[in-house]
Each structure stands twice: as C-alpha cells, then as structure tokens.
Amino acid sequence: MSQNALDKYPKTTIAQLFDMSIKPYLCWQNFQTVFSLSPLRKRVRIDIEKYPAYVVYCFLGHASLKNLSAEEMATLQTLACMVYMLPDIDPDIRISRNNLMYRAFQSSSSLEPMLIHYFTDNLVNLFQQISNSTECMLNIATFISRKTSLGLAVAVCLMWSIIFRSNGSDVEIHQFHDLSELIGILSTLRIEDVEPRMFYNLMHSIGSLLHLTLCNKWQELFRAHGYPANYFRLRTQDGRMLHAWVEKAGHYYRGHTKLIGRRIRIVATKVMGSLQYLESNSSEWCLICHSRSTYGVCVLGQINNRFDCSKV
Numbered sequence: 001m002s003q004n005a006l007d008k009y010p011k012t013t014i015a016q017l018f019d020m021s022i023k024p025y026l027c028w029q030n031f032q033t034v035f036s037l038s039p040l041r042k043r044v045r046i047d048i049e050k051y052p053a054y055v056v057y058c059f060l061g062h063a064s065l066k067n068l069s070a071e072e073m074a075t076l077q078t079l080a081c082m083v084y085m086l087p088d089i090d091p092d093i094r095i096s097r098n099n100l101m102y103r104a105f106q107s108s109s110s111l112e113p114m115l116i117h118y119f120t121d122n123l124v125n126l127f128q129q130i131s132n133s134t135e136c137m138l139n140i141a142t143f144i145s146r147k148t149s150l151g152l153a154v155a156v157c158l159m160w161s162i163i164f165r166s167n168g169s170d171v172e173i174h175q176f177h178d179l180s181e182l183i184g185i186l187s188t189l190r191i192e193d194v195e196p197r198m199f200y201n202l203m204h205s206i207g208s209l210l211h212l213t214l215c216n217k218w219q220e221l222f223r224a225h226g227y228p229a230n231y232f233r234l235r236t237q238d239g240r241m242l243h244a245w246v247e248k249a250g251h252y253y254r255g256h257t258k259l260i261g262r263r264i265r266i267v268a269t270k271v272m273g274s275l276q277y278l279e280s281n282s283s284e285w286c287l288i289c290h291s292r293s294t295y296g297v298c299v300l301g302q303i304n305n306r307f308d309c310s311k312v
C-alpha cells in the first residue's frame with residue numbers, strides 16, 4: 001500500500017482510545033496486562049503500544065487464523081470485547097474492531113458445551129469488572145450471535161446468565177436450557193423488587209433469547225453436536241404463560257414517565273409481538289427463519305435492533 005493510501009487511515013493508538021473511556025476497568029494497563037500474560041503474546045510479535053489501533057486489531061485478528069488453544073481464544077475474545085466497548089470515533093477503526101470481534105468468535109467450529117461454558121464464563125467475569133456492563137453484554141451478544149455459530153452459542157449462554165442473575169441465582173455451568181425454565185425463573189421474581197434498568201435488561205434478554213434460539217440458522221450444526229431439539233422450540237403453553245408475565249410487567253410500568261419506563265414498555269411490546277406471532281401461527285419456532293424464506297419479516301428479530309454500548 002502506498003504512503004498516501006496509508007496516510008488516510010487514523011493514527012490513533014489503542015492507548016489513546018482507552019484514554020477516552022470513562023469506564024474504570026477499561027484502561028490501557030488492564031488491556032496490556034491481559035495481552036502480555038497470555039500465550040497469545042507469542043503469536044503477535046508487534047509492539048501494540050506503538051502501532052495505530054486498526055493495525056493492532058488486524059494483527060490480533062490474523063492470529064485467529066492460527067490453530068489457537070482455548071485459552072488463547074478466550075484471551076482474544078476478552079481483548080476484542082474490551083476494545084468493542086471503547087468510544088466509537090472513526091469508521092475505519094470501527095470496521096477493523098468489528099472484524100477483530102468476528103474473528104475472535106470464528107476461530108473454532110466446535111460447539112462442545114464445556115468449551116462454550118469456558119468462553120461464556122470468561123466473558124461474564126470480564127463484564128462483572130465493568131460498571132453498568134449488562135447493556136454492553138447485550139450489545140456484544142447481539143453482534144457475535146449474527147456472525148458465527150460459536151458466537152451464537154456464547155450469546156445464548158450470556159442471555160441465560162442475565163436471566164438467572166435477575167432472581168439472584170448463581171450459574172455454575174453456562175449452558176443452553178429448555179425455554180420452559182424461563183417460566184420457573186420469572187415466577188419467582190417480584191417485578192417491583194427489580195431495579196428498572198436491570199428489569200429492562202432482563203426483558204431485552206428474554207426477547208433476544210427467543211430470537212436466538214427460535215430463529216437459529218445453525219440449528220442442524222447444534223443438533224449434530226448433541227444439543228436437543230427442545231432448546232430450539234417454545235411450547236405453546238409456555239408461550240402463553242410467558243405472554244401473561246410480560247403483559248403483567250408492561251402493565252406495571254404503564255404509568256412510568258421516565259425514559260427507562262418507556263424503554264421497558266417498548267421492549268415488552270416487542271416480546272409480546274414475538275409471542276403473538278408464534279401463537280397466531282400455531283408454531284413453536286420462527287417459520288420465516290426455519291424455511292430460510294426471503295419473503296416475509298422475521299418478527300422475533302425485531303428485538304435486536306442494535307444500540308451502541310459506548311453511548312449507554
């Protein structure tokens with residue numbers, strides 16, 4: 001590439017991007033420590049402090065093409081998530097950052113449940129160190145779920161971790177669950193006891209979980225890895241009970257005039273729209289996505305309009 005062509009790319013380094021972050025854990029020192037203590041360090045032989053961010057992202061992404069260990073992949077995913085949460089200042093940096101995230105979840109075709117648990121647990125631990133990070137987790141889960149089957153598997157487990165955490169349950173093994181378990185968890189929850197922002201995240205996670213499991217385009221691959229069919233269907237009776245719960249929650253927040261109350265009502269309406277679609281079509285999954293039809297709109301997918309976590 002000519003010097004003129006190179007000059008048009010931003011010179012901003014990752015350290016400078018971290019300087020713009022207001023989230024305490026998201027700092028250059030932590031990024032550097034994660035990188036330097038990992039065996040991944042031996043794969044990326046450049047001084048990540050000196051090069052522009054987009055160059056470092058390219059080098060890190062390129063490392064994913066090598067036969068990485070699970071530990072190296074987990075480190076790559078941690079680094080990709082950390083930079084994904086940084087302020088979004090330049091389109092070229094954003095593109096290379098998104099490519100890095102894609103590659104971090106592309107480098108394995110295995111959906112082996114304990115591998116998924118390991119990757120999910122690694123990310124949950126990362127997000128727990130970052131304040132107000134559930135929105136970031138939702139945003140990242142949405143992004144990776146669209147790109148690769150591994151990303152979708154981790155995203156589903158992240159959604160379940162948010163849902164289990166809403167009633168104080170600890171998750172020992174991050175894994176897929178039968179969707180009927182949703183009803184059991186939600187029935188123990190007192191809506192008035194959940195902080196509104198957390199409640200919004202819970203409602204969004206429920207809608208996303210329905211979308212990711214009932215529209216799963218890689219279902220055959222998951223089944224080949226031993227995932228049972230009931231992970232990808234919502235029984236009619238469970239759908240009706242879930243609808244009643246979401247309706248009750250929307251009703252509880254009907255008088256809230258603050259922004260968060262409106263956001264909860266909007267996301268509750270989308271979840272009810274998904275459930276009504278299933279009920280009116282007497283279906284336990286998304287007919288549009290299952291038939292790979294190019295006609296018609298996937299109603300369940302409307303929950304996942306992306307929002308930028310750096311602005312939350």
Ligand SMILES: [Zn+2]
Binds near residue numbers: 214215286288290301
């Ligand atoms: Zn769909």
